[in-house]
Amino acid sequence: MPYCMYLRKSRADAEAELRGEGETLARHEKLLTDFAKQAGLEVKVIYKEIVSGETIAARPQMQKLLSEVSEGLWDGVLVMDIDRLARGNSIDQGIISQTFLYANTKIITPVKTYDPTNEFDEEYFEFGLFMSRREYKTINRRLQRGRIASAKEGKYVGNKAPYGYERVKIKDDTGFTLSPVPVQAEVVRNIFEWYTSGIILDDGTKKRIGTSLIARELNHRKIKPVNGDVWTSQTIRDMLINPVYIGKIRWNWRPAKKKMINGKVVVQRPRNKNEDTILCNGIHEGIISEDVFNKAAQLFGNNKSCTIRGDKTTQNPLAGLVICKKCGKKMQRRNNPQNPDMLICPAPTCNNHASYLYLVEKYVIDIVKRWSEGHILQYTSNQFPIQSDYDYKSELSAISLSEDKLNSQLNKAYEAFETGIYDAETFKKRSTALNNQLKEIQKKKKSLKDNIKKIIENEKVISEFIPKAKEIAGSYYSVTDNYRKNEMLKEIVDHMDYIKETRGHGHEEDFVITVYPKLPDVYN
Numbered sequence: 001m002p003y004c005m006y007l008r009k010s011r012a013d014a015e016a017e018l019r020g021e022g023e024t025l026a027r028h029e030k031l032l033t034d035f036a037k038q039a040g041l042e043v044k045v046i047y048k049e050i051v052s053g054e055t056i057a058a059r060p061q062m063q064k065l066l067s068e069v070s071e072g073l074w075d076g077v078l079v080m081d082i083d084r085l086a087r088g089n090s091i092d093q094g095i096i097s098q099t100f101l102y103a104n105t106k107i108i109t110p111v112k113t114y115d116p117t118n119e120f121d122e123e124y125f126e127f128g129l130f131m132s133r134r135e136y137k138t139i140n141r142r143l144q145r146g147r148i149a150s151a152k153e154g155k156y157v158g159n160k161a162p163y164g165y166e167r168v169k170i171k172d173d174t175g176f177t178l179s180p181v182p183v184q185a186e187v188v189r190n191i192f193e194w195y196t197s198g199i200i201l202d203d204g205t206k207k208r209i210g211t212s213l214i215a216r217e218l219n220h221r222k223i224k225p226v227n228g229d230v231w232t233s234q235t236i237r238d239m240l241i242n243p244v245y246i247g248k249i250r251w252n253w254r255p256a257k258k259k260m261i262n263g264k265v266v267v268q269r270p271r272n273k274n275e276d277t278i279l280c281n282g283i284h285e286g287i288i289s290e291d292v293f294n295k296a297a298q299l300f301g302n303n304k305s306c307t308i309r310g311d312k313t314t315q316n317p318l319a320g321l322v323i324c325k326k327c328g329k330k331m332q333r334r335n336n337p338q339n340p341d342m343l344i345c346p347a348p349t350c351n352n353h354a355s356y357l358y359l360v361e362k363y364v365i366d367i368v369k370r371w372s373e374g375h376i377l378q379y380t381s382n383q384f385p386i387q388s389d390y391d392y393k394s395e396l397s398a399i400s401l402s403e404d405k406l407n408s409q410l411n412k413a414y415e416a417f418e419t420g421i422y423d424a425e426t427f428k429k430r431s432t433a434l435n436n437q438l439k440e441i442q443k444k445k446k447s448l449k450d451n452i453k454k455i456i457e458n459e460k461v462i463s464e465f466i467p468k469a470k471e472i473a474g475s476y477y478s479v480t481d482n483y484r485k486n487e488m489l490k491e492i493v494d495h496m497d498y499i500k501e502t503r504g505h506g507h508e509e510d511f512v513i514t515v516y517p518k519l520p521d522v523y524n
Contacts, residue, residue, distance in 0.1 A: 003041045003108070005032055005078040006065055006085065008049040025050075032078045035110050043078065056092045066096065069103045076106035076113075082128035097126055150175050151251035154283040162244050163226050164188040164287050178244070178284035185287045187223055188245060192288050195240060196295045211236040215348050230349050240300055243279060246293045247286030251278040314483035317361055318343065318496075321489060322513070325499040326352040333357055343498070353503040355511045360498070365476055367515045368492065372470035396448045403441045410434045465519070468492055494518040 007025045025048055036043050047061040056062055062085075068074060077100075079085055085096055085107070100107060101116040107125065108114075114125045147157045155175040161167040164185045165178040193199075194214050198206035209217070215231040225231050243250050316333035324331055324345040334342045334354070344354040413434060417427040472488050479485050493515060500511035 002044040002074065003036065003076045003078060004045040004047065004065070004068075004074050005029070005036075005043050006047045006049070006061070007032075007080075008059075008062075008084045028080050031110065032080065036078060039108075041076070041078070041108070056095060066099050069105050070099050072103050072105075074105055076108045078108045081109060082107070082114075082125065093126070097122075100125075148251065148278065151249050151278050152280055154249055154281055156249065156282065156284065157251060160226070162242060163239065164245065165284070170283075177282070180285060180287055187218070188239065188287050191218075191236060191239060192245075192292050192296055195236075196292055196299060211240070212348075219348050230347060232346060232348060234346075237300070240296045243293070244282070244284075245287045246290050247282050247284060249278070249280055249282040253277045314481075314486055315341075316343075316357065317482045317485035317489065318357070318364065319486050321486075321493055322360070322496045322498050324350060324352050325497045326350050331498055352498070353500040353511075355498075355500055356508060359509055360511065360513060363511075363513060364489070364493070364496065364515055365473065368469050368476070368489075369473040371492070371517065372466060372473045396445065396452070399441055399445050399448065403438065403445065406434055406438045406441060410438065465492065465517070490518075492518055 007028050009024045029046065029048075033043065047065050049059050049061045056066070065077065069077065097116075099105075101122065104117055106113055106115055114121045116122055116125065150157045153175075154177075155170065156167060156178050157175070158167075161178055164180060164187070166181050167176050168179045169175075170177050191214055194209050194217070195211070196208070198208040199217065201207055211233040214236050215233050218225075218231045223231075225235060239245070315335070318331070319333070320330060322331040322343065323329070324347070327345060327347045327350045329345055329347050329350070331343050332346050334344045336342055339356075341357040342354045343357045343360050345352045410431065413422065413427060413430045416422040417424075422430065469492055472492060476485060476488060479488070495516055497514045497516075498511060499513075500507075502510045
């Protein structure tokens with residue numbers, strides 16, 4: 001069987017590259033390729049993890065590798081070291097260890113080959129994962145202490161410079177600082193000027209504008225932000241409260257918070273005030289004056305629509321579920337004091353028109369009611385036909401008997417060869433024919449088992465999904481908490497696509513929304 005190779009760059013590798021020690025993945029690929037040639041191993045695929053992720057969930061190439069290993073596609077995986085596979089928590093380490101064990105797939109490094117079926121190798125492999133995790137924790141603590149110390153010294157410790165600056169190496173010292181980019185710095189000054197004093201109109205007068213209009217003006221002038229293609233209101237808001245523009249360093253303002261949601265670890269960065277935030281004088285040059293920054297902060301604080309809420313109250317029952325079909329962004333709720341709340345696309349240049357939130361919500365609940373009445377059966381039958389598993393099981397029983405018969409015939413062929421009844425040529429023809437028949441039988445057997453499993457899952461989801469939809473449809477409007485409504489919908493709705501081409505009076509319900517039920521992978 002063939003082998004594959006897995007390459008991953010660590011934080012230490014990234015630091016070494018900055019010191020000019022060469023590109024890590026290319027160096028590791030050459031070393032492992034040379035090693036494979038010397039060992040006579042045929043490497044078919046090379047997986048390169050170009051993202052930095054602590055967990056399996058954050059590493060798409062590792063997910064693909066584990067999937068293929070579990071299917072028995074590889075006889076072994078070549079890596080530079082054990083810690084290249086996992087430095088995550090004990091759950092991730094257990095997943096990796098068990099996947100290689102049950103698939104009987106070897107882990108090959110230039111120093112040692114780990115055979116998961118060997119008791120001592122298995123223990124040594126698990127110990128190696130444990131030690132790599134400890135090493136990762138130690139390195140991470142050291143890095144965090146170093147970043148805090150650098151921030152207090154006024155150095156810039158972020159990976160990307162904020163708009164208006166470029167990240168530059170400090171001369172004759174370690175670390176980085178910021179240097180203004182003249183063209184971008186002028187844009188930053190304009191943003192603060194427009195927000196605090198106003199933009200000059202065609203008649204020569206000045207009018208102060210908010211974050212949404214500033215984003216629209218920048219997009220109209222075809223000025224590109226650092227990330228993405230268009231400016232958004234939220235980007236402008238973040239800039240207006242970022243003290244980096246007055247020569248300050250702010251660190252740990254939005255630290256990552258891990259939460260367990262629906263059995264998965266989700267990393268969030270809340271915008272709420274953090275008491276551990278470090279704010280000190282930077283060694284870089286400010287772009288605007290403190291007076292202008294303080295005026296912007298005062299105006300920003302007085303604007304209730306810009307104030308960051310400290311509570312976790314959900315105002316939008318469809319939050320996180322509705323996707324703009326034109327640009328792919330998640331639709332958002334916009335408060336309108338004079339009219340009902342609107343559901344809008346947050347992209348300033350997207351022309352997908354808004355709708356009243358309550359009308360979209362009503363349409364979604366009507367769909368859920370149809371599901372509860374059995375219309376979901378038509379959807380599932382299109383994806384995978386609903387049928388009895390009796391014939392499959394009966395056929396599986398017959399195939400198992402045929403498989404046993406072929407195995408018996410193959411054993412007799414071996415006995416005939418060993419006792420001299422068959423010569424080598426006769427045995428080869430006979431065993432080849434039997435093995436080919438056996439492979440076909442086993443292939444059909446696997447297909448039948450998969451079909452039976454799908455049917456069982458199909459019947460299970462139908463028996464559970466319809467009652468759940470019925471319960472939600474019947475109790476939805478009796479629930480007053482929008483957070484609870486949102487959680488109810490997320491139990492049965494995967495996502496929704498929204499598009500509306502017309503706007504204005506008389507077109508309030510001219511939107512098209514497609515609601516996708518949350519069903520097992522068998523239907524996808």
